[in-house]
Every structure is written in structure tokens, then in C-alpha cells.
Amino acid sequence: MKKILIIEDEPSARKVMTDKFSREGLDVVCAFNGEDGLAKALEIKPDLILLDLIMPKMDGISMLRKLREDGEFGRKAQVMILTNITSDDEERMKELTFLGPECYLVKANWKLVDVVQKVKETLHVE
Amino acid sequence: MSIFFDIFKETTNTKDGLSELNLNAGKEFFLRLFSVFPVSAFLTTTDGKILMSNAQMEQMFGYSHEEFLRRSSPELYADQNVRKELIKIFLRDGYVRNFPATLKKCSGEPLDVSMNIVGVHEGKEIHLLGMMENVSAIKDIKKELAEAKEKFAFLYQNSNDAIMQLSPPDWQFTAGNPATIKMFQVKSEEEFVSLAPWELSPEYQPDGQRSSDKAKAMIDKAIKEGSNSFEWTHKRYKGDNFPVEVFLIRMEVRGSSFLQAIVRDISEQKKAVRSLEAFIQKTKERISIVLPDIENALLKKGGENQQCNDQLDCLLSSIDSIVSVMEDKTAYLENVRKTMVSLSSELSAEKDKLSELNVRLETTLKSIGDGVFVVDKTGIVTFGNPAVAEITGYDIEEVIGKKCCTALRFYSSNKELEVNTDIKETMSSGVERRMPPNAVLQKKNGQKIPVSAVVSPMRNNVEEVIGCVVVFSDMTKERGLDKAKTGFVSLASHQLRTPLSTILWYIEMLLSGDVGGLEEKQREYLEDIQKLCVRMTSMVVALLNTAKIEMGTFAIKPMPINIFDSLMASFESMRPIAEKKNIFLEKRISPEVPTVAADPKLLGIVFDNLFSNAINYTLNGGHILVSIDLKDDDIVISVADDGIGILPEDKEKVFAKLFRSDNAKETDVSGTGIGLYLTKSLVESWNGSIYCESPQKGKEKGTTFFVTIPISGMKERAGKENIISN
Numbered sequence: 001m002k003k004i005l006i007i008e009d010e011p012s013a014r015k016v017m018t019d020k021f022s023r024e025g026l027d028v029v030c031a032f033n034g035e036d037g038l039a040k041a042l043e044i045k046p047d048l049i050l051l052d053l054i055m056p057k058m059d060g061i062s063m064l065r066k067l068r069e070d071g072e073f074g075r076k077a078q079v080m081i082l083t084n085i086t087s088d089d090e091e092r093m094k095e096l097t098f099l100g101p102e103c104y105l106v107k108a109n110w111k112l113v114d115v116v117q118k119v120k121e122t123l124h125v126e
Numbered sequence: 127m128s129i130f131f132d133i134f135k136e137t138t139n140t141k142d143g144l145s146e147l148n149l150n151a152g153k154e155f156f157l158r159l160f161s162v163f164p165v166s167a168f169l170t171t172t173d174g175k176i177l178m179s180n181a182q183m184e185q186m187f188g189y190s191h192e193e194f195l196r197r198s199s200p201e202l203y204a205d206q207n208v209r210k211e212l213i214k215i216f217l218r219d220g221y222v223r224n225f226p227a228t229l230k231k232c233s234g235e236p237l238d239v240s241m242n243i244v245g246v247h248e249g250k251e252i253h254l255l256g257m258m259e260n261v262s263a264i265k266d267i268k269k270e271l272a273e274a275k276e277k278f279a280f281l282y283q284n285s286n287d288a289i290m291q292l293s294p295p296d297w298q299f300t301a302g303n304p305a306t307i308k309m310f311q312v313k314s315e316e317e318f319v320s321l322a323p324w325e326l327s328p329e330y331q332p333d334g335q336r337s338s339d340k341a342k343a344m345i346d347k348a349i350k351e352g353s354n355s356f357e358w359t360h361k362r363y364k365g366d367n368f369p370v371e372v373f374l375i376r377m378e379v380r381g382s383s384f385l386q387a388i389v390r391d392i393s394e395q396k397k398a399v400r401s402l403e404a405f406i407q408k409t410k411e412r413i414s415i416v417l418p419d420i421e422n423a424l425l426k427k428g429g430e431n432q433q434c435n436d437q438l439d440c441l442l443s444s445i446d447s448i449v450s451v452m453e454d455k456t457a458y459l460e461n462v463r464k465t466m467v468s469l470s471s472e473l474s475a476e477k478d479k480l481s482e483l484n485v486r487l488e489t490t491l492k493s494i495g496d497g498v499f500v501v502d503k504t505g506i507v508t509f510g511n512p513a514v515a516e517i518t519g520y521d522i523e524e525v526i527g528k529k530c531c532t533a534l535r536f537y538s539s540n541k542e543l544e545v546n547t548d549i550k551e552t553m554s555s556g557v558e559r560r561m562p563p564n565a566v567l568q569k570k571n572g573q574k575i576p577v578s579a580v581v582s583p584m585r586n587n588v589e590e591v592i593g594c595v596v597v598f599s600d601m602t603k604e605r606g607l608d609k610a611k612t613g614f615v616s617l618a619s620h621q622l623r624t625p626l627s628t629i630l631w632y633i634e635m636l637l638s639g640d641v642g643g644l645e646e647k648q649r650e651y652l653e654d655i656q657k658l659c660v661r662m663t664s665m666v667v668a669l670l671n672t673a674k675i676e677m678g679t680f681a682i683k684p685m686p687i688n689i690f691d692s693l694m695a696s697f698e699s700m701r702p703i704a705e706k707k708n709i710f711l712e713k714r715i716s717p718e719v720p721t722v723a724a725d726p727k728l729l730g731i732v733f734d735n736l737f738s739n740a741i742n743y744t745l746n747g748g749h750i751l752v753s754i755d756l757k758d759d760d761i762v763i764s765v766a767d768d769g770i771g772i773l774p775e776d777k778e779k780v781f782a783k784l785f786r787s788d789n790a791k792e793t794d795v796s797g798t799g800i801g802l803y804l805t806k807s808l809v810e811s812w813n814g815s816i817y818c819e820s821p822q823k824g825k826e827k828g829t830t831f832f833v834t835i836p837i838s839g840m841k842e843r844a845g846k847e848n849i850i851s852n
Binding site for chain 2: 010012013016017019020023034054084085086089106107108109111113
């Protein structure tokens with residue numbers, strides 16, 4: 001069973017995502033902020049990380065930057081950005097591109113089923 | 127002054143752009159600081175009741191400390207509108223900085239100040255801390271200085287006497303007025319100052335002394351005693367010698383001494399005196415010859431000799447007239463002397479006043495936080511205040527006396543290499559200019575900082591432009607505040623979207639049946655909620671875009687675009703909805719329309735809006751006609767529908783923010799009212815125009831919207847933000 005790590009500070013968002021992804025047959029682990037997320041990522045080494053950007057303690061971009069610097073797993077880890085900040089901030093997008101996420105999804109614009117579809121595609125799961 | 131303002135800003139928690147000083151945390155410190163402020167400061171509640179005042183404040187206004195605490199701030203203003211304006215600015219920006227205002231002293235006298243206001247926290251309450259500088263003094267000084275300058279300039283230019291300046295260390299000539307140029311018969315002032323004084327005098331003076339030695343002696347006496355007057359012989363440049371009277375006066379300006387000489391050409395006087403002397407001599411001789419004969423004749427004849435009498439009378443009256451002429455001439459010469467003395471002392475007094483006022487102005491300029499510098503017509507910086515050095519990072523010696531663009535480099539046009547364009551413009555046109563909002567100044571370390579700057583021309587008494595004064599201030603903090611504002615808007619929209627997106631997902635879970643079955647009615651209600659959430663999401667995007675448009679911070683990135691392709695791409699995204707409503711699309715494209723430089727994103731937003739409106743407000747089975755044409759210098763795109771139309775009284779209003787007409791609301795409840803406002807702002811940002819016609823030409827109903835793009839294309843514009851397309 002494929003493992004996914006959801007790094008999201010909002011409890012209700014975590015709840016609904018965990019529920020949905022579990023129903024789709026995925027093993028779900030959650031983290032509440034960037035710091036917690038980084039620790040869990042390096043510990044569990046999930047097949048996919050769903051990463052929010054605006055979080056307390058350590059934001060998404062900082063977490064991803066640190067992850068990429070941490071060894072073999074960090075460099076190759078698959079990460080999908082799942083946020084509510086729109087992609088119009090050029091500087092942020094430039095930095096993010098260098099950190100190599102799989103994609104950048106704006107939660108308010110994506111149906112949950114479509115996010116599931118995207119996740120399954122990335123994991124090569126049916 | 128600005129230092130204190132900066133201290134407050136540094137020790138604040140900036141929340142939503144409001145400056146707050148946590149009073150409770152450092153109350154002791156604050157109170158001590160308050161009492162020793164070198165500027166006037168007072169603390170009031172938001173209603174205006176005065177809570178604290180410091181010694182400067184009491185002195186400035188003429189109230190005692192106790193009297194202040196019994197009063198409220200409206201009593202300090204002659205015109206309440208001024209106070210209202212200040213409060214308005216405070217509420218808008220969170221602070222007030224350097225606002226010129228006229229207040230009222232205890233005596234009723236007006237007081238011109240530069241007002242600064244910062245918010246201060248005490249527990250839950252906010253108080254207003256006002257700090258101000260007295261600028262009346264500066265106004266008066268400037269006025270007196272201008273008058274003194276004018277007077278002196280007039281005297282200098284128009285005097286018939288030669289006025290010239292000698293400067294240390296070797297006492298060469300460094301300036302000369304028009305009369306000087308004429309007297310020495312040189313071509314210009316430039317030529318005059320290039321000559322050594324010995325080139326304008328013979329080698330020896332009439333008394334036998336060497337000119338160079340005597341000159342030195344005269345100069346030394348003038349320096350020691352303050353002034354010296356003496357006769358001298360000069361030489362016209364490439365001409366003859368001529369006698370003069372010289373008044374040498376020692377002048378002190380800004381701590382350095384120089385000599386001013388007033389020189390009067392007395393060749394004519396000397397000639398007159400000589401001819402007079404000759405005439406007197408001749409007459410004396412004549413008298414001495416004739417008189418004995420007359421005496422004899424008188425003695426012999428006893429006085430009845432008419433001829434002799436006549437002769438005597440004649441002689442006597444000649445002598446009388448000679449004597450009176452001599453007296454007149456002497457009196458005249460005496461007057462001339464007196465006039466010259468008073469003229470030179472008047473000039474000296476004016477110059478003293480000038481130098482005193484200069485010192486006072488300089489002291490004032492030193493304490494202003496703004497940089498002030500003067501550039502002359504040749505581009506050399508002749509003056510700069512300490513703030514210039516502070517802001518730019520250069521030493522003041524690296525600025526003054528050098529070409530302006532060596533140290534002071536202002537960039538305001540989009541062309542990389544054009545420096546100090548506004549200064550050059552004002553110098554040639556004589557028109558005051560404010561530099562555009564994107565102006566930056568390059569510091570010594572290469573860093574470019576945003577500045578607010580004004581260039582004013584300086585004229586002489588014949589209205590010619592002789593230089594420019596530039597006043598500028600560092601806007602980094604203010605721009606930072608702007609950035610914080612836009613950051614705030616982005617953050618706010620993120621915060622609004624977060625719960626919305628979660629709600630949408632929850633509804634999705636409920637509707638999908640994953641968390642249990644639903645009754646028909648329950649499903650219906652959930653779908654309604656879903657629609658409302660989607661509407662709110664688009665409202666958030668629209669609000670964010672509106673904020674960006676109002677701040678003028680979005681970028682325009684043109685590239686070669688085929689307008690038809692762009693239009694069709696926009697329509698394709700709405701095809702499903704159009705097909706559902708059975709709306710038919712017709713195209714009428716002129717073949718001559720060229721590819722044009724346009725920003726595809728902005729075009730997309732505009733076309734999406736036009737199509738979305740056309741589809742939304744057209745009933746089932748309707749018809750949309752799209753056309754692209756060339757008209758004069760514009761490409762004209764029109765989207766015509768046969769829908770509900772726009773009433774004549776609403777035609778202008780539809781472009782207003784948040785406006786929705788009644789017939790629009792009936793047809794589609796969910797519109798935001800922002801679409802056309804956004805579209806109009808975007809179209810105008812690329813110098814296009816947008817207008818509508820309703821009903822459609824030749825029909826009874828429907829609406830046509832026209833949008834133009836200049837054939838020359840959109841101009842590229844740098845911006846910190848991009849408009850969100852979704």
C-alpha cells in the first residue's frame with residue numbers, strides 16, 4: 001500500500017483529506033506544520049508528500065528547501081504543493097520551481113476527486 | 127526630527143500598517159524621552175483631550191503645563207478642517223509625516239508647523255502622539271533672504287561704480303559686475319577674472335611706489351582695519367592708464383574673508399580739476415596784471431571812469447563765478463565721496479545680512495531630513511545639505527564642487543542609461559518638475575533606493591535660469607508600507623479562501639455519498655451551498671485583482687498575439703455553458719487585422735469577462751456575434767449579444783465597481799459586479815478604450831461591447847504583481 005504524508009496546518013482540511021485518501025486505499029500520515037512534516041518525512045519516507053505553504057513554525061517552502069538538502073531521499077521525494085495562495089507571485093514561483101515539486105494546486109480551484117486523480121496518477125496507482 | 131520618528135517606527139509592532147508603541151512595556155523610558163525631546167510633543171486621546179505636553183510644546187504655544195492639561199487639541203487649531211485632514215490621513219495611513227499645518231498660539235497668533243503623528247498604545251486604548259517643528263521661522267528667514275538677495279543683486283548689476291571681489295590667499299580678482307567689465311574694457315567677466323591685478327595697473331604708481339608693493343600694503347590695511355580708501359592708477363586692458371578712487375572693504379561670509387572693492391573712474395573729475403586749476407591760474411595772472419592799473423586809475427580819476435568800473439565789475443563777477451564754481455565742484459566731489467561711502471556701506475550691510483541669513487538658513491537646512499542640493503547651469507553641484515550625504519552615503523566633499531552625475535544619480539525613465547533626466551529638463555525648460563513615482567537614487571554602495579523628489583528652477587533678476595534646486599527624500603519605508611499593504615491583501619485573500627476550499631471539499635464528500643446517503647431535499651440544499659461557496663471564491667479573486675489594479679502594481683508583458691486566436695480560446699472555455707443554453711456563436715473577422723503586441727493574460731481576462739457577460743445575460747436560444755475590425759489606429763473587437771440589454775441610464779454605471787443593474791440581477795443572481803470594472807481598468811492600462819451600445823444596432827434588444835487595442839500594441843510595464851486569471 002502506498003504511503004502519503006499530508007502536511008497541513010488546518011485540522012478540518014486534514015480530516016477530510018485523510019478520510020478521502022484512506023477510502024481510496026492509501027496509507028495516510030499527517031503532520032501539522034513544516035517542522036513536524038520535515039521530521040515525519042525523513043522518518044517514514046512516504047511515496048508522496050502533499051505540502052501546504054502557509055503554516056506556523058516552518059512554512060512549506062522552507063520545509064521543502066530543507067528536505068531537498070537532506071540526502072538521497074530528500075532529493076528524490078515526490079512533493080505536490082496543495083495551497084490556497086494563487087500562483088501569481090512570480091518570485092515565489094521561481095523559487096518553488098527550483099525545488100522541483102510535481103505540481104502546484106490551488107485548493108479552492110480543485111475538486112477533491114480531481115486531487116485524488118492527480119495523486120493516483122503520480123503514484124501510478126489505479 | 128526624523129531621527130525620533132524613525133526611533134518610533136523601529137520600536138513598533140507594525141500591525142496592518144498601523145504604528146503602535148507599546149506604552150505599557152516602556153512607560154518609564156517613554157516618559158523620560160518625552161520630556162527631553164528637542165521638538166514639541168503632546169499626547170492626546172482620540173477625542174482630542176490633551177494628556178501630556180513637553181516643555182518645547184509649552185514654550186512654542188505659550189501655555190503652561192497645567193493649562194495644556196485642561197485643554198483639548200481643537201483649541202490649538204484656527205481652522206478645524208486642518209485637524210480633520212490630519213485625522214483623515216492618520217486613519218488612512220496609520221501615521222502622519224511632515225504635514226504642513228497652521229496652528230494657533232495662546233495669544234491667537236498663527237504658528238506654521240510641520241506636523242507628525244504616531245499612534246501610541248496604552249493598554250487597550252490608542253492615543254495620538256503629535257510631534258511638530260516650527261517652520262514659521264524658516265518662512266520668515268526665507269522671505270528676508272529673498273528680499274536682501276534681490277536688493278543686493280540690483281545694486282550689484284546696475285551700479286555705475288565698478289564692484290569687484292578679491293579672494294584669498296593671493297587676492298586675485300574673482301568676480302566683477304557689469305560696470306567693472308566696462309571700466310577695464312575687457313570682453314566679459316570670465317576675461318576679467320582670468321587677469322592678474324598687475325595686468326590692470328601700470329608698473330609704478332604716480333607717487334613712485336611699485337604698484338604690486340603698494341597694492342599689497344593697501345590690501346593689508348583693509349584686512350587689518352576692515353576698510354581702506356585711497357587713490358590709484360589703473361590701466362585699461364590693452365589701453366591707457368586712468369585714475370580711480372578705491373574703497374576696499376573686508377567681508378566675512380561663512381567664516382571665510384574676502385575683499386570687495388568699489389572703484390570709481392575719476393579721469394573726468396581729474397580733467398575738470400586740472401582745467402579748473404589752469405583757469406584759476408590764468409585768471410590770477412590776469413588780475414595781477416590788471417589790478418594795479420585799475421587801482422592807479424581809481425586813485426587818479428576818483429571813481430568816475432565808467433570803463434574801468436565795467437572792467438572791474440566784470441573781473442569781480444568772473445572771480446565770483448570762479449569761486450562759486452570751485453565751491454560747487456568741491457561740494458560735488460565731497461558728495462560723490464559721501465555717496466560712495468554710503469553705497470559701499472549699504473552693500474556691506476546687505477551682504478552682512480545675507481551672510482547672517484545664509485547661516486540661519488543653513489542651520490535650518492542641516493536639521494531637515496530631506497536632501498537639498500543646488501546645481502548650476504554647468505551641471506556642478508554648488509550646495510548640498512548634510513542630509514544629501516546621509517541619504518546617499520557619499521561624503522559631502524565628494525558631492526559639492528563636482529559634476530552632479532558624479533555622485534548624485536537619479537534614474538526615473540525606463541531607459542537604463544538616462545540619468546538625471548528631470549534635472550536636465552527643468553534646467554532647459556525652466557519648469558518645476560516632480561520626479562515620477564518610480565524614481566530611484568543610486569547610493570554610493572550601488573544600491574538603488576526609491577525617492578520622492580522635486581526639481582525647481584532658480585532664476586536671476588532677468589528671469590534667466592541659472593540653476594536648479596532639488597529636494598528629495600528616501601521613500602524606502604513608505605514603499606515598504608505599500609508592499610506591506612499588498613502583502614496584506616494577498617494574505618487576506620488566502621485566509622478567506624482557506625475555509626472556503628475546505629467547505630467545498632466537505633460538501634463534495636457529502637454529495638458523493640462517501641459519508642452516508644442523502645435525501646433529495648438534502649442533496650438540493652447542499653448543491654445550493656456549493657454554488658454559494660463557488661461564488662464567494664470568485665469574489666475573493668475579484669477583490670484581490672481590484673486591489674492590485676487600484677495600487678497600479680500589476681505588470682504588462684506584451685508578446686506577438688493573434689487576436690482571433692485569443693478570442694476563440696476564451697470562448698472555448700465557455701463553450702459547455704453556451705451549448706447548454708443553446709446559444710449560437712457567429713464570427714465576423716476582418717482579414718487585415720495584423721498580429722499585435724499584447725499581454726495574453728490580460729487579454730484573456732477581458733475576453734473571458736465579455737463572453738461570460740454575453741452568455742449569462744442572453745436567454746436560451748440566443749445569438750452572439752463576435753467581430754474584429756481595423757479602425758484608424760486601433761483594432762476594434764466587439765462582442766454583441768441579443769440578450770437583456772442595458773438601460774440608457776445604466777450604460778455608464780455598468781463599469782463602476784460592484785454595480786449590478788436591476789435587470790441583470792433578475793437574470794443572474796450570482797454576478798459579482800466587479801467584472802466590467804476590472805475589464806475597463808485593464809483596457810485603459812493598455813491605452814485602449816471600452817464602450818457599449820444597447821440595444822444592438824438595428825435590433826430591439828441586446829448589447830454590444832467594444833474594446834480597442836492600439837495597432838502599435840501594448841507597452842511593456844514592470845510590476846510587482848500579476849493579475850490572477852482565476
